[in-house]
Each structure stands twice: as C-alpha cells, then as structure tokens.
Amino acid sequence: MEIINMFNRGNRKIENDVKVNSTTSGGDNYERIKELIKDADAVIIGAGAGLSTSAGLQYGGERFESNFKEHINKYGLTDMYSSAFYPFKTQEEKWSYWSKHISINRYEFKENGVYRNLKEIVKDKEYFVLTTNGDHLFYRSGFDSNRIFATQGDYGLLQCAKACHYKLYDNEDIVYEMIEKQKDFKIPSELIPKCPVCGGDMEVNLRKDNYFIQDENWNVAFENYENFVSKHKKDKVVFIELGVGMNTPSIIKYPFWQMTNSWPNATYVTINKGQAYAPNEIKDKSICVDDDIKLAINKIL
Template sequence: MNRFEVSNDPDFALRLDLLKTAWHEADAVIIGAGSGLSTAAGFTYAGERFERYFSDFAATYGIRDMYSGGFYPFASLEEYWAYWSRFITVNRYHDVPKPVYADLLKLVAGKDYFVITTNVDHCFQKAGFARERLFYTQGDYSLFQCSVPCRQETFDNEAVVRAMVERQEHMRIPTELVPSCPYCGRPMTMNLRCDDTFVEDEGWHKAAERYDDFLRTRVRAERKVLFLELGVGGNTPVIIKYPFWQMTASSTDAVYACSNLGEANCPADIRRQSICINADIGDVLARLR
C-alpha cells in the first residue's frame, strides 16, 4: 500500500502522522480554507452565539441563525443596516474564541506558503498572516461597494459600522447613517460575492496575480507541494476543492490533505496521494504542531 492511501483507515493517529510527514517534506504548502475553519475557531452562526447578539431579531423577525438573517427582506435600509452592522461587528471585528488560526500561523512559520480562502471574515490577517500571501476570493465583511456598481472600487466600513451599532435603537439605525455611494448616490452594499455585481477591486486583482504566480513558480515548476484543504464544503468547490484535486492529479510529487469534520473525501484517482482526516480542524492543527 502506498504510504498516502489512508481513506479507508479509521486510525486518526496514522493519518495525522502521514500529514506530519507530508508537511515536513513539502517544498511549498498551499492552504485552501473554507467556512469550516472559522467554525472550528468558534465563529458559529447559530446557537448560543446567535442568541447572544441577535435575540431581538429572532423574536421580531423569526430569524433563526446569522446566515439566513443576511437574506431577510427587511422593509427599510435602517433595519437592514441595523442587522448587518451587528453581523459585521461580531464576525469581522471581534476576535475568534479559539486559537485555530494562531496554531496554523505557527505551523507555517519558516514554510513557503500561500492561502486561498472563500472566507470573508479576515481571520487570517487578524492572526498575523502576511497579507501578500493571502487571496480572499469572495470579498470582505469590512468593505462596502456601490450596489450598482458604478465602478470597481471598495470602501472601508469600520467607522460607520461601529457607529451603526452604537446608535441603533429598536433594530434600526439613524437614517443619516445609511451608506450611499460617494459617486452616484445609490445605496451601498456589502462587498460579498453573491451575484454579478460583486466588485473585484485593485487589491483583489493583485492578490489573484500573486496566487497565480505562486502556482506558476511552485506547482507548475514541479516542486513538492502539499495542498492543505481546511473546512471547505460543497457550496463553492470550483474555487478551492476541484482545482486542488486537479493539480494533485497532474503532479506525482503533490499531496492533497483534507481536514473537515464530516466532509473529508477525495476522488479515487488521487486517493494514493491523499490524506483525508474526518476530525475537528482545531484538534488536527493543535496535534500537527
């Protein structure tokens, strides 16, 4: 049996040892992170954390978790931004409760690495990861954009969001705090990829270029690469999961490792190059250290 063929082995310790070996032998590590990583770090969108910050919205609007609340058809922009300002504050400007990102940062110390993520909470940057090694593909909770949009530009929102939270009453913000585009006057919206109005600004394109350059100089140059996928589910597999599988299949020296509680798997054609760990990501990273 090839040393990486572990998909049917229930022994967690064995899989972890294989991952440690792959980590130390890798010339470069490409980390692909999904929402499961932030969930493991304590950024949960339901349960006690939702009740702590949104019990009034739950009682008034029947909202049952933070994610679904983001799609609620609020009757006014004052209500909409009351909800979203709280959402942004607790999921972007609060620190994560658990040291998952800190553990991962310690792991990559001294490694040639790059991070591509669909997360929009910027936990990597807050943990201290080098900004030039990060590509946030789906946006950022700390950025506004024109809802049209009239141009490919984003705007920092921290100051106005904190004012919205501080001054809101009865789940409404003052009308004068409702954000509008400084160019066309239309309403602002979040810089989150949900349709074809998503703004890919200059920073987004520079990060995309750095990621492509990393792939070109490591993967395409046939260096020994570890593709480490953390918490990526099936919602947007074309961004991280499928490319990781394809690049692993194209290189005999590549290793694909996946840690995701309940969703750790790989296709049969790369099974002999894969390490799938069906366990809590925080536990995996803490033990990997």
C-alpha cells in the first residue's frame, strides 16, 4: 500500500489507488476494542461529520425544517449543508441565514451523550483528537484543548474573507445581535462583519477556499498533533476513526491507514454505519464496525 502522507498544513496526497476490503461488525468486536484500548499506550481519535450526526447534530430533516421554515419558503433551501453555499444576493441576507446557522450548531446545540461517553472511554489514556468538524463539540464536551486539532476551522470564529491578516475573531456576541435585529431576511447593514484591517467582508473560519486562515492556535494544534504522533509511533497505538467518509479522506482516513500499515504495534478501528472498511494491506490490523456510532460507543463504554 503506497500511501504517502503529505500533511503540509492540512494538504495531503494519495499516490496510488487503494484496494478496499469491506468487513462487517460482530459482537466480539466490541470486546476486542475494549481490550485494545485498555492495553494501548496511546489512542488517536479521528472524527468526521458522522460523529456529530450520531450526537444529534442533523443538518437536514425536522431539525432543519423547524429552524429555517421561513428561509426554506423564501429561498428553496433543502438542508444546512447545501445552504452554506447558497448565493445570497446581499451580505444582509447572507448573515440573516448564517447567524442562525452558527447559533444552533455552535452555541445552542446539546449533544446526546456520544461525545461525553467517548471522553469517558479515553479519559485515563494518552489520547489525541484529529477532527474535521467545526462545531466545537470536543472542546465543549471536556476534552483537553491541548489534545485537539480541528483542521477545518470553527463556526465560532470570523476571519477576513481575503485573508489579509492571520487573526481570528470570536463571533458569539455579533451573531446574537444579528438574530435579534434582523427583519425581512436581512440584518441591519451596520452589523455586516467588516475586517478591521482592510475593511473588506469577513467570513466564518471554515476551510472552503484558498483564503482559509490558519492562525497561531491552529499551528500550535498542528504541532501538538505532530509531536504526539512522533512520540508514539513505536508504541501500542489504537487509531479510532468515527464517522469519517470520503469527502475529505486525505485528512484522517488515508493517514490513519498509512500509519497503521507502517507502525509495528498499531491497530485501526473504524466505526461508521454503511462505510466501515479498510484496505487489504491492513486487514489483519483492523476492526471495522458497521454500526450506529452512538450505540457502538455505548457498548464499548
């Protein structure tokens, strides 16, 4: 398996096609995972959108429809994921939607216990979290902030849309002011976030274009992750991948496969309903659990 890890500040590369071998879960897998974690020197968690979905953070269905009924009627929006890319005609309209999107997904959402139970599983272990989720749930659930690397940004932060400088700004106060004062699907023009340096528009700090800002905190988190990985590469390590699909596999999935293959004492565990698989090259070092993440974590706990 020739997978080359090209992390380089969030950019990775896969050289050759990976032959995938699908496996199924069984009752014994949970006992095996428990024993692996118990005996591990370190646990590295890789978390994608599927983990937050299992925690109740649904971007579609009733949760979307109940919170955005009026926006749906006006713009024909179908879910919160695609709505994030909707071409609103004005900044006033855009932030009318985005203020609500941020408030319910970053500040108000109460997870159903999945994150807290996951923390309970690893609380006495050397652990690190690598996540593509921007919902801040690992931080809010009590995981050590020095052991989290959120690679794709945070709903709670604003940046210059053109990245004219590398500073991020908390947005909670302005978000709730936008919600309070908006009318007819528009916020007051004076509330449009403007860059304090260049005067241009601001954006939510999410990796969606070449202007994504990686500030000092991002770089510290990256270095913490690199140091953790370097420290434990010869130890008994369990990679636990939760809800990671093929949207951005080069950030978590491919590197986990590569490290499992090259590290002598590593094991790869993936829990993902309908998407639990591993390459043939690491078949004997993998446990693939095709199950609901919330139920699986409860069983492991």
